Amino acid sequence: xxxxxxxxxxxxxxxxxxxxxxxxxxxxxxxxxxxxxxxxxxxxxxxxxxxxxxxxxxxxxxxxxxxxxxxxxxxxxxxxxxxxxxxxxxxxxxxxxxxxxxxxxxxxxxxxxxxxxxxxxxxxxxxxxxxxxxxxxxxxxxxxxxxxxxxxxxxxxxxxxxxxxxxxxxxxxxxxxxxxxxxxxxxxxxxxxxxxxxxxxxxxxxxxxxxxxxxxxxxxxxxxxxxxxxxxxxxxxxxxxxxxxxxxxxxxxxxxxxxx
Amino acid sequence: xxxxxxxxxxxxxxxxxxxxxxxxxxxxxxxxxxxxxxxxxxxxxxxxxxxxxxxxxxxxxxxxxxxxxxxxxxxxxxxxxxxxxxxxxxxxxxxxxxxxxxxxxxxxxxxxxxxxxxxxxxxxxxxxxxxxxxxxxxxxxxxxxxxxxxxxxxxxxxxxxxxxxxxxxxxxxxxxxxxxxxxxxxxxxxxxxxxxxxxxxxxxxxxxxxxxxxxxxxxxxxxxxxxxxxxxxxxxxxxxxxxxxxxxxxxxxxxxxxxx
Numbered sequence: 001x002x003x004x005x006x007x008x009x010x011x012x013x014x015x016x017x018x019x020x021x022x023x024x025x026x027x028x029x030x031x032x033x034x035x036x037x038x039x040x041x042x043x044x045x046x047x048x049x050x051x052x053x054x055x056x057x058x059x060x061x062x063x064x065x066x067x068x069x070x071x072x073x074x075x076x077x078x079x080x081x082x083x084x085x086x087x088x089x090x091x092x093x094x095x096x097x098x099x100x101x102x103x104x105x106x107x108x109x110x111x112x113x114x115x116x117x118x119x120x121x122x123x124x125x126x127x128x129x130x131x132x133x134x135x136x137x138x139x140x141x142x143x144x145x146x147x148x149x150x151x152x153x154x155x156x157x158x159x160x161x162x163x164x165x166x167x168x169x170x171x172x173x174x175x176x177x178x179x180x181x182x183x184x185x186x187x188x189x190x191x192x193x194x195x196x197x198x199x200x201x202x203x204x205x206x207x208x209x210x211x212x213x214x215x216x217x218x219x220x221x222x223x224x225x226x227x228x229x230x231x232x233x234x235x236x237x238x239x240x241x242x243x244x245x246x247x248x249x250x251x252x253x254x255x256x257x258x259x260x
Numbered sequence: 261x262x263x264x265x266x267x268x269x270x271x272x273x274x275x276x277x278x279x280x281x282x283x284x285x286x287x288x289x290x291x292x293x294x295x296x297x298x299x300x301x302x303x304x305x306x307x308x309x310x311x312x313x314x315x316x317x318x319x320x321x322x323x324x325x326x327x328x329x330x331x332x333x334x335x336x337x338x339x340x341x342x343x344x345x346x347x348x349x350x351x352x353x354x355x356x357x358x359x360x361x362x363x364x365x366x367x368x369x370x371x372x373x374x375x376x377x378x379x380x381x382x383x384x385x386x387x388x389x390x391x392x393x394x395x396x397x398x399x400x401x402x403x404x405x406x407x408x409x410x411x412x413x414x415x416x417x418x419x420x421x422x423x424x425x426x427x428x429x430x431x432x433x434x435x436x437x438x439x440x441x442x443x444x445x446x447x448x449x450x451x452x453x454x455x456x457x458x459x460x461x462x463x464x465x466x467x468x469x470x471x472x473x474x475x476x477x478x479x480x481x482x483x484x485x486x487x488x489x490x491x492x493x494x495x496x497x498x499x500x501x502x503x504x505x506x507x508x509x510x511x512x513x514x515x516x517x518x519x520x
Contacts, residue, residue: 053390111378
């Protein structure tokens with residue numbers, strides 16, 4: 001059996017097992033699903049996120065101040081703000097997550113590597129990179145792998161790498177493939193979405209991704225998480241990190257209408 | 261009068277003149293507006309465009325074949341496809357335009373420069389780069405300028421640089437500022453839109469941009485141009501290049517419903 005056939009067979013098996021597990025229990029996220037965190041402090045799950053291209057320095061400073069106030073896990077920003085955030089967050093428990101190849105994932109691998117390197121040099125603790133979606137759709141799985149490797153070789157074991165698969169654009173089979181390749185290429189997290197595609201995180205996708213990767217890998221849900229209820233649903237499905245602009249609503253129990 | 265006051269004064273004057281010219285004649289695009297090209301061949305205006313992140317190699321090959329068949333001016337693609345397009349278009353009149361810092365414009369300037377350099381090395385004839393919109397909104401005009409310069413220093417006089425201002429996110433004053441800075445930093449074109457923001461090219465924006473830059477600079481309209489009628493309206497307003505996925509509909513007189 002050649003590699004592609006093997007991958008296809010494993011993919012079918014994982015998808016089939018997930019479907020069975022979903023029909024047995026809607027919230028069964030597999031071996032790593034968390035207990036319902038209804039009384040849990042959610043702040044350390046939150047990557048406090050501002051990625052809109054028109055965001056100003058004042059809005060970034062506000063994001064950082066809020067992240068400090070609520071002791072969020074990280075801020076998640078575009079590369080142009082890396083140094084500004086790193087400077088303001090030095091000595092705190094809030095990490096700086098910087099996006100790479102974002103949001104299309106369709107730049108050359110070499111440039112994703114350069115972008116990650118530059119972000120790390122400017123103080124990024126975590127890199128949230130987008131896979132080459134077109135290569136996956138073209139079944140150029142070797143390019144998908146090399147593309148992720150180009151970044152994980154830069155981040156190594158000193159920095160966290162989250163691999164965004166942009167689930168809304170993929171079939172279930174492609175989601176499983178993407179997660180397997182990401183783990184194989186050294187990802188620390190698989191992440192559902194950029195927040196810029198037609199859809200964000202779903203419970204189905206988080207559970208599928210959680211079931212696909214090994215316990216060494218975490219799952220970040222991102223896109224469309226607007227309330228404490230949404231956050232808890234994602235955590236119950238297996239997410240250990242939430243990318244959202246509604247972090248304050250989530251920790252205070254409100255609901256943000258324009259969050260992403 | 262300091263630089264910022266001067267820029268504000270010029271901006272107000274340009275916007276005011278444009279408003280007068282618009283009320284006098286809806287199609288008056290200023291000194292460079294073209295004659296109505298109702299019988300004109302439009303193919304050489306078209307950058308045949310495919311920028312969706314999920315585009316496959318087969319779809320890119322189809323784009324290239326269509327561009328050859330209709331002798332479009334260029335194809336416009338993401339960086340991962342540069343070498344593939346350049347190879348297939350060698351010896352034709354169809355150029356390869358590659359996007360940089362796309363579509364958010366919020367990566368570090370150094371990475372935009374690296375991305376442009378890599379694209380040129382792989383055969384790009386033209387670079388379509390996105391400005392640092394957040395820096396413009398923060399009135400860090402020096403960063404906006406240096407960011408564009410980081411790319412035009414790479415492209416020099418051998419390659420065409422189009423500077424995307426993402427007009428849908430800007431006020432008229434900001435559009436004028438962005439165009440002035442782009443010309444000052446060596447742009448060959450100012451371009452309205454990425455096609456990924458909430459709005460694309462408008463006749464108003466094309467005319468405003470045409471009135472702002474000198475005759476040495478061209479204007480590319482992009483985003484939402486779906487028919488021959490749309491194309492002609494943009495050209496009448498002053499555009500000499502059209503970024504669209506509806507190139508075939510435009511040259512054959514049809515209308516594309518899902519074009520961008």
